[in-house]
Amino acid sequence: MNLNTLRRDIPAGLVVFLVALPLCLGIAQASGLPPFVGLLTGVIGGLVVTTFSPSKFAVSGPAAGLVTIVTGAMETLGTFSALLFALMIAGVLQFLLGVMRAGRFITLVPGTVIKGMLAAIGLLLIIQQIPVALGAAEGSDLGTWVTGGAFSVSIPAIVVSGVGLFILWFWSTPTVKNIKALSWMPGPLVAVLVGCLATLVGGRMFPEIISSLSRISLPAFDSLQALTGELERPDWNAWQNPAVYMVAVTLAIVASLETLLSQEALKKLRSQTPALSPDKEMRAQGIGNLLSGFLGGLPITAVIVRSSVNVSAGAQTKLSILIHGALLLICGLYFSTLLNAIPLASLAAVLLHTGYKLAAPRLFVEHFRQGTQQYVPFLATIGGILVFGMLAGIGIGLATQILFSIYKSHRGAMLLTRHEDHFVLRFQQNLTFMHNPRLKGLLAEIPENSVVIVENDNAEYIDPDVKAVLKDFGEGARKRGIVLNQWPVKLA
Template identity: 40%
Template structure:
């Protein structure tokens, strides 16, 4: 990695990294809490994801860390495997499997997801961020940051949690959150256009600074104060020994436990899929439209997970929330992700008590801005104008993410996308039109498409069976480069029926014209092209 190239965008990357740091801090802690893991394990994953994965990755704007999508898997795995140390071994093994995925060129999988589903994923995550931050904005912190599932840990769901928060508003938290949000909007819409100083000093940094000042001045006891349970909760070590005591080592003695290997494969598959989807999404958001090498990304993620598991961290993926915050804040290169990891490391060592003065409601205001920029209402209008083939998979993905979770929502959108492809494949397998009608016979021409597969069986069979008696059929296969054997068999069967229905067949190919070919199977077997 060329150091001069790495630092050439430092003026843009440094301010962006500060925003990503403030977004990542509560998510690292919240995801660890939602996963039933030590809080420090989330910070380890954030640090490793920023520094180690950031250095190895080919993504210029992607940011990695602990993923909300893995929280449920981590929670159940820690319980089923019997100890956190056994789970850490699964994380290490999962990282090794991801390395193998990268070396085997499995990164191409990410390119097979339709654009409508990727856009739906971005929009769905944006809406989820907004919905999940509303309770924190009003000072209702019953559920940890990073719990993006529809069903919450306290038995509520996304929407009932919002209703509960409206009945339990903390005046102090809400007041500073509103002030913070106003600052963020002014900074984004007005001040950054006025002077360069407002581009260098990010609005989120000012909002967080004011949040700390407000907490110190107002205290936690008055009606406008902020109590400790509405603040960030970074573990505070008493000395160097207690700091290093927060790290855990995997239990390598469990290497022969098949359940650990099953968990490792699960982590590797889910983390790889989330990463590849995030890579596809961040490449779309990148103003410079750079393309991330996906196989290298899997190797980077695998390396990060190996190290994270070795020192007591949660599994790592590239994460769209942090990545989009990076892009929105003007991050230009991977230096932003690396610096954000360094900021996490330095802050938890040197200033954990200062971090614990940050109101969660201010961080919620920052995330609300991130969510809004991902889910702008104009995008729904844009997707609608693109037609139902784009709009339906898009909306299904959005709804699925909101009412289930990230991977299920994407799976639902992908399923609908496949159905759309099948429908269009059914419609576009051939072109059929009646040319004229003379001498008591219909003259019909059918032109087969360039590629005709078993998906098209139903459409072609329906048209052939619907031909009237006394028909002259002209079948043109000159453009057809691939013809599935299933289609050839349909034509073969139709040829046998055609005589009884007084249907003449004229087959037009690059070899010439054949009237009433005796055997389609033989004809296409001898055909010189790959049809």
């Protein structure tokens, strides 16, 4: 560490903090938890995970992608305390996966399934946040609206969320990016600041109207005892509930996938030498989630949005991430009054924008253009997650991709070409009993009085069941006037 790195790490840490603050608050609020829980999670990710992580640039904290899992898990388990116990187990599982060097297996998960998982998370996030952006009463959801039930809205909330979405869109345009004075300010922070102005200024000018605008609620801490009193503790009796272990496995798998996916994406922005160990990162995330579950936080992952901001802001060392974590802690302890001016509609706008980026229409168009082998597993993953839940949806996506891969592999394993009365049968790869249906279909296309040449140089192994099919065809070939050349099996 030297003066040059300090000059670049301190501003980078400040920028990452400005991006992370509204996201931490919004993710906690979207999860149905006090906003302080989001700040606590950001502090653990920024200080603890960073200490153990091998990456200089990856920023960890609460992830919007896990909001739907958290809300669903709390419905299943009944209490946040039970979820904390499941999160601790998930942390232990992640650490053990790192010890067993399971990080390298991320390459086995198809890109279509990972993108489908992220798109499904984006859709769920949008569905969840639309009522908040409209200022619906607590407990209302889109299902109530669709079925024709009572669904009240708030005009101030609609205006604030609409302005917030416009700001987030405008901040992503070249107009803002080309203006240095504006480009350093993160769009989410600007949207939240405008929402704060609406509550502070509008509250004085139109108190009756603004009073209906829901805001976050952070407690004020005047002592260490007040701080610890706000922390939720795990329910140690939850070990008796079998559902806890299913939630823990889901959290461990999805958090690990999102972390390692973020690491892969980060490599394209800023490479590190030597290459980072995914297993060390898994262990660091496991420690973070274990501690987060113990202290009363949310699930932690490495987040590509904050990590990319850290890189683009010019970070050189881990110090920038540590600074961002310290600033989150200070903000939560000493500036709760200021943060309480943030309207929920502003945070909903930030999360709606995040959900849109995860499930952008462009993503669906790209997969449709790439053919059935890409878009069918992609849509199967999304549909499975929306209908059956995260873990089952990922399993459905994987199964669909495997079936398509097997089908394509079988279709390309053998080729039959014709030149007048000569047929060339090429074996492109090793053949197993599963290729028998395809082989029998090709052999059935060969008419009487033909010449068949087999090219099997690429097949180092031919299963005995395949040889049996070839032998049966060969023995009947003479009766049909078929001449065999280079036949792979001996005939009587």
